[in-house]
Amino acid sequence: MICIQQVSKTFDQGRSFAVQEVDLEVGAGEFLVLLGESGCGKTTLLKMINRLVEPSRGRILVEERDVCRVDPVVLRRGIGYVFQGVGLFPHMTVAENVAVVPRLLNWEPSACRDRVDELLRLTGLSPRTHRDRKPHELSGGQRQRVGLARALAARPRIMLMDEPFGALDPMTRDGLQREFKRLQQTLNLTVVMVTHDMTEALLLADRIAVMKQGVLVGTGSPGQVLRNPSHPYIAALMETPRRQADQVESILRSGGEGK
Amino acid sequence: MTEAALADQLRLLPDYLGHHLTLTLVALFSGIAVCLPLAILVTRVKPLQWPVLTVASVAQTIPGLALLALMVPLLGRIGFLPAFIALLLYSMLPILRNTVTGILGVAPDILEAAEGLGMTSRQRLFRVELPLAAPVIIAGIRTATVWVVGSATLSTPVGATSLGNYIFSGLQTQNSTAVLVGCAAAAALAIVLDQLIRLGELAVAGRSRTKGWLAGAGLLFILLSTLILQIPTAKGSNVVVVGAKPFTEQYVLAEALAQRLTQAGLRAENRSSMGSMILFDALTAGHVDCYVDYSGTIWANVMKRQDLPPRADLLEQMKNWLQREHQVRVLGALGFENNYGLAVPKHKAEALELASIQDLARHAPHMTIGADFEFFVRPEWKALREAYRLDFREKRTFDPSLMYAAAREGVVDVISAYTTDGRIIEYDLAVLTDPLQALPPYDAVLVLSPAAARRAELVSALKGFDGIIDDGTMRAANKRVDVDGESPARAARFLLEAVGLSSPAKGGEGSDS
Numbered sequence: 183m184i185c186i187q188q189v190s191k192t193f194d195q196g197r198s199f200a201v202q203e204v205d206l207e208v209g210a211g212e213f214l215v216l217l218g219e220s221g222c223g224k225t226t227l228l229k230m231i232n233r234l235v236e237p238s239r240g241r242i243l244v245e246e247r248d249v250c251r252v253d254p255v256v257l258r259r260g261i262g263y264v265f266q267g268v269g270l271f272p273h274m275t276v277a278e279n280v281a282v283v284p285r286l287l288n289w290e291p292s293a294c295r296d297r298v299d300e301l302l303r304l305t306g307l308s309p310r311t312h313r314d315r316k317p318h319e320l321s322g323g324q325r326q327r328v329g330l331a332r333a334l335a336a337r338p339r340i341m342l343m344d345e346p347f348g349a350l351d352p353m354t355r356d357g358l359q360r361e362f363k364r365l366q367q368t369l370n371l372t373v374v375m376v377t378h379d380m381t382e383a384l385l386l387a388d389r390i391a392v393m394k395q396g397v398l399v400g401t402g403s404p405g406q407v408l409r410n411p412s413h414p415y416i417a418a419l420m421e422t423p424r425r426q427a428d429q430v431e432s433i434l435r436s437g438g439e440g441k
Numbered sequence: 442m443t444e445a446a447l448a449d450q451l452r453l454l455p456d457y458l459g460h461h462l463t464l465t466l467v468a469l470f471s472g473i474a475v476c477l478p479l480a481i482l483v484t485r486v487k488p489l490q491w492p493v494l495t496v497a498s499v500a501q502t503i504p505g506l507a508l509l510a511l512m513v514p515l516l517g518r519i520g521f522l523p524a525f526i527a528l529l530l531y532s533m534l535p536i537l538r539n540t541v542t543g544i545l546g547v548a549p550d551i552l553e554a555a556e557g558l559g560m561t562s563r564q565r566l567f568r569v570e571l572p573l574a575a576p577v578i579i580a581g582i583r584t585a586t587v588w589v590v591g592s593a594t595l596s597t598p599v600g601a602t603s604l605g606n607y608i609f610s611g612l613q614t615q616n617s618t619a620v621l622v623g624c625a626a627a628a629a630l631a632i633v634l635d636q637l638i639r640l641g642e643l644a645v646a647g648r649s650r651t652k653g654w655l656a657g658a659g660l661l662f663i664l665l666s667t668l669i670l671q672i673p674t675a676k677g678s679n680v681v682v683v684g685a686k687p688f689t690e691q692y693v694l695a696e697a698l699a700q701r702l703t704q705a706g707l708r709a710e711n712r713s714s715m716g717s718m719i720l721f722d723a724l725t726a727g728h729v730d731c732y733v734d735y736s737g738t739i740w741a742n743v744m745k746r747q748d749l750p751p752r753a754d755l756l757e758q759m760k761n762w763l764q765r766e767h768q769v770r771v772l773g774a775l776g777f778e779n780n781y782g783l784a785v786p787k788h789k790a791e792a793l794e795l796a797s798i799q800d801l802a803r804h805a806p807h808m809t810i811g812a813d814f815e816f817f818v819r820p821e822w823k824a825l826r827e828a829y830r831l832d833f834r835e836k837r838t839f840d841p842s843l844m845y846a847a848a849r850e851g852v853v854d855v856i857s858a859y860t861t862d863g864r865i866i867e868y869d870l871a872v873l874t875d876p877l878q879a880l881p882p883y884d885a886v887l888v889l890s891p892a893a894a895r896r897a898e899l900v901s902a903l904k905g906f907d908g909i910i911d912d913g914t915m916r917a918a919n920k921r922v923d924v925d926g927e928s929p930a931r932a933a934r935f936l937l938e939a940v941g942l943s944s945p946a947k948g949g950e951g952s953d954s
Contacts, residue, residue: 234557259559269554273572282568283558332558 184208189240202396215387223396262333262341270317301331323354343375449928459670460602472532480540497534524596532585539581543574590631609714684732687714696933705902730893737881741820770894773907775885782872784858811853828879863920
């Protein structure tokens with residue numbers, strides 16, 4: 183579905199690389215998480231997939247086509263994108279936000295309306311109460327649901343997500359994560375999601391790709407990266423969720439008294 | 442008195458307001474049409490930003506009156522065009538700056554979202570950037586509106602009628618009713634336009650049909666009333682434009698000429714409060730058809746002559762010169778002279794035994810002289826100073842209407858008075874004699890533009906003015922305005938009656954344009 187070949191990106195004429203010689207493939211219907219610390223190049227890599235950032239070297243194929251040889255506008259309309267800050271348009275209602283891409287694609291107004299209601303229901307919002315609200319009248323979780331609905335509006339087969347749940351409180355995040363996972367499976371979406379939250383990566387991903395200083399250090403299923411990390415950095419990263427899980431488990435075993 | 446004075450002024454309102462509105466709206470709409478695309482270009486091509494905004498800022502720092510006056514020599518025209526261009530320049534900065542600020546102020550994550558969703562740069566502009574910048578852009582347009590409505594009052598001296606006619610002529614004739622009406626009308630217009638735009642903005646932001654209709658209806662009403670107000674003054678080929686310099690006698694004479702033309706069945710339009718040289722240039726260019734000038738002024742300022750032949754000689758030479766050099770026709774001398782003269786309060790003249798300018802020269806080093814804005818740069822002043830070796834302690838310039846009061850109240854010791862001004866008697870001033878004849882005679886002469894001189898009906902309507910107004914009659918008419926507070930139109934009716942030129946059938950109506 184997505185094929186990243188020897189891709190590098192430099193913002194300073196080659197003195198340093200934000201992304202360096204990355205090879206990565208994402209299969210159809212696969213949920214891939216790009217994991218790494220802030221500044222490791224994961225967001226840059228994600229943005230190169232829909233050409234918000236142009237690769238300096240290498241090439242990226244989306245559905246067998248080189249992204250640098252297709253019209254970026256057409257490319258982006260075919261790929262769902264959920265932004266780090268949600269990025270809802272504050273001057274538009276919820277319905278208008280969701281219908282942005284269908285309108286760009288010149289859908290019939292009635293088709294747009296039906297699709298908006300369908301998506302609001304799909305993302306757990308009530309069309310009747312939320313359709314005509316403005317983004318500032320929504321809670322953080324609701325805004326993120328609208329962001330999801332907007333990304334899904336034109337029925338893309340690929341979704342790119344940049345820390346979509348980062349700004350949410352843990353309860354809301356947990357709920358949304360599970361709902362989205364279910365949605366991804368139902369719609370058979372190919373997802374590339376960027377996060378620095380190890381637990382989120384472990385719970386959502388089919389496969390995790392770990393990046394460090396622009397370099398892809400290894401990939402593997404959640405089970406593999408936890409049990410057989412292919413690189414010391416991955417092992418170190420996984421130390422935190424592992425320790426937290428152990429602590430939670432010991433609390434559970436000791437009947438809630440342990441520390 | 443006050444009610445009649447107010448009624449007098451309000452009758453002028455439709456004409457002034459119509460011109461003012463046309464000027465304001467055309468300048469504003471053009472300003473928006475030029476600035477929005479320019480601002481958008483500037484946000485796309487960053488290197489242009491600094492030069493464009495700087496040029497707009499510089500235009501803004503030029504005082505409004507100076508900017509308007511600059512346009513006259515630059516464009517070589519008077520009237521609507523220079524006023525329009527100056528106001529357009531004036532409207533640019535707030536619209537430009539706010540549009541640029543508004544567009545650049547759109548949060549980067551929202552722009553990235555627009556790009557990431559697959560909007561083209563054009564779609565991003567129209568669907569995201571402009572709607573989000575709209576409140577800031579509209580705030581800029583509102584600022585520009587208030588500025589332009591206010592600055593448009595300054596277009597009177599460059600020959601464009603506006604609400605400023607009230608203010609300029611009101612200040613010159615010390616008619617506070619006129620000044621007040623002018624200011625109130627301009628302020629009201631600014632508020633109404635500003636609130637209409639606000640209403641429009643609220644309608645769009647809140648998607649309110651009612652507010653939208655209201656704003657639309659208000660704007661439509663203003664546009665329609667502008668059109669209707671303009672119809673009676675719409676330029677016909679036979680409209681006669683009568684000019685006037687910015688002082689009382691000129692207003693009265695221009696009104697008298699206009700009334701006389703109206704009686705003869707011609708349509709007359711007044712361009713009041715124009716600068717001396719602007720007016721002469723406008724006459725030679727045919728933008729003004731007729732006005733009253735003074736022989737000495739033309740002799741010294743236009744012909745640049747320094748010699749002083751006897752009065753009749755000077756008049757004859759001037760007539761021939763104007764005809765030869767500019768095809769300007771002198772229809773006749775009205776009969777009175779309005780000389781420049783140095784005047785002092787009578788009690789001071791007696792105490793210091795001042796009768797002539799020669800007597801004054803001895804005391805000049807301890808004295809302050811007050812004059813109108815032009816006097817100290819006119820050749821007459823140079824001639825006077827050289828002839829009598831005048832050397833005053835201080836020179837001050839005043840609005841002509843305030844000069845006389847300054848002399849009476851002792852703010853200055855001497856003033857450059859106009860000898861037909863009613864306030865010389867009223868304020869007990871004495872005009873000093875000019876034994877060395879440094880100052881030329883200032884016979885009032887009626888001058889016609891080349892085109893006007895060819896119109897037989899115009900010439901015959903104005904011919905009657907030849908030699909019929911004496912000094913006393915003119916001074917009496919001026920006094921009615923300056924001292925008694927009458928409108929120039931009323932004083933003009935008095936003048937026409939006094940010299941037997943008013944026709945009983947139409948004498949009462951006069952001309953109010």
